[in-house]
Amino acid sequence: MTERATLGVAVIGTGKMGADHVRRLHEVVSGARVSAVVDLDAERAKQIAARVDGCTAYTDPASAMAAADVDAVLIASPGPAHEAALLQAFEHDLPVLCEKPLTPDAASALRVVEAERRLGHRRAQVGFMRRWDAEYMKLKSLLETGQLGRPLMLHNRHRNAASPPFFTSSMLISDSVAHEADATRWLLGHEITAVTVLRPTPSANAPDDLQDPQFVVFETDGGALSDVEIFVNCGFGYQVQAEAVCERGTARIGDGHAMVTNMAGRWGGTIAQDFVERFAEAYDREVQAWVDATRRGEVTGPGVWDGYAAAAVCEAGVRSLNEGGRVPVELVERPALYG
Numbered sequence: 561m562t563e564r565a566t567l568g569v570a571v572i573g574t575g576k577m578g579a580d581h582v583r584r585l586h587e588v589v590s591g592a593r594v595s596a597v598v599d600l601d602a603e604r605a606k607q608i609a610a611r612v613d614g615c616t617a618y619t620d621p622a623s624a625m626a627a628a629d630v631d632a633v634l635i636a637s638p639g640p641a642h643e644a645a646l647l648q649a650f651e652h653d654l655p656v657l658c659e660k661p662l663t664p665d666a667a668s669a670l671r672v673v674e675a676e677r678r679l680g681h682r683r684a685q686v687g688f689m690r691r692w693d694a695e696y697m698k699l700k701s702l703l704e705t706g707q708l709g710r711p712l713m714l715h716n717r718h719r720n721a722a723s724p725p726f727f728t729s730s731m732l733i734s735d736s737v738a739h740e741a742d743a744t745r746w747l748l749g750h751e752i753t754a755v756t757v758l759r760p761t762p763s764a765n766a767p768d769d770l771q772d773p774q775f776v777v778f779e780t781d782g783g784a785l786s787d788v789e790i791f792v793n794c795g796f797g798y799q800v801q802a803e804a805v806c807e808r809g810t811a812r813i814g815d816g817h818a819m820v821t822n823m824a825g826r827w828g829g830t831i832a833q834d835f836v837e838r839f840a841e842a843y844d845r846e847v848q849a850w851v852d853a854t855r856r857g858e859v860t861g862p863g864v865w866d867g868y869a870a871a872a873v874c875e876a877g878v879r880s881l882n883e884g885g886r887v888p889v890e891l892v893e894r895p896a897l898y899g
Contacts, residue, residue: 580843630654632851656683692846714744750780760775775788797831798831876890
């Protein structure tokens with residue numbers, strides 16, 4: 561596409577994440593404007609649209625995508641609605657930034673991969689925002705230098721203060737550990753070949769029938785192991801940490817010690833309370849990078865193959881959670897379009 565001075569973006573879904581992206585596009589990101597918002601709740605869509613001059617509210621994604629002032633689409637609706645929105649965007653050959661998950665399961669994610677492959681060029685970026693977090697980018701750059709030697713293990717911790725009331729045990733894998741699945745693949749440059757989920761005694765702070773915490777082990781085709789402690793009712797805040805253990809050294813991120821105070825016989829700092837706070841700058845970088853690439857007629861960042869791979873890993877993880885034992889990850893042959 562010819563580079564535009566300002567990219568008109570339709571934001572699909574105006575819940576917590578979608579509303580935050582509308583704010584981000586309107587107030588933070590340069591080179592784009594919110595030209596449309598879409599939500600099944602017409603009144604909510606109108607309220608969000610009213611905050612942005614020239615923004616139109618829709619209840620139907622297809623109608624928004626057909627609008628003359630829409631050049632690109634940002635999908636922030638619930639995961640089960642992603643496939644239909646993505647396929648509609650492909651029909652219009654519109655660039656897309658789709659929040660994770662790409663889709664809720666590997667079969668539907670593969671249908672999206674096939675639909676984009678038939679276009680003959682990439683159109684979608686998937687919102688694995690940790691790839692734009694300053695600490696994760698620094699760790700990735702260090703590993704790529706080879707200074708630490710071959711990665712042997714990756715230790716991950718993912719903690720939430722409290723889980724939403726609708727959270728299920730399988731969602732700890734599909735909605736939370738999905739981030740570590742992508743981070744492992746990206747940081748190590750490996751595909752994940754098998755998943756084992758171990759079930760410690762649930763925390764007394766976890767809701768009834770919620771298996772929390774869980775301990776997840778990924779095996780990779782590069783011979784490394786990656787483990788994930790997922791604990792979504794830790795009570796004290798939101799933490800995401802990672803430590804790479806390599807042949808000649810280690811590197812750890814996520815300690816959150818940008819500022820440590822000492823006063824009244826105590827030392828300490830603050831802990832973020834949710835993912836929006838912890839990864840605010842990463843979201844800003846992610847969306848700005850997507851806008852910049854789209855205006856150049858390019859697609860960069862994690863794509864639909866990455867979304868499909870993460871979905872397949874999570875499916876294996878949920879099966880291990882429910883059935884026990886080690887579960888292989890089954891991926892189709894990678895299409896040439898994705899390298």
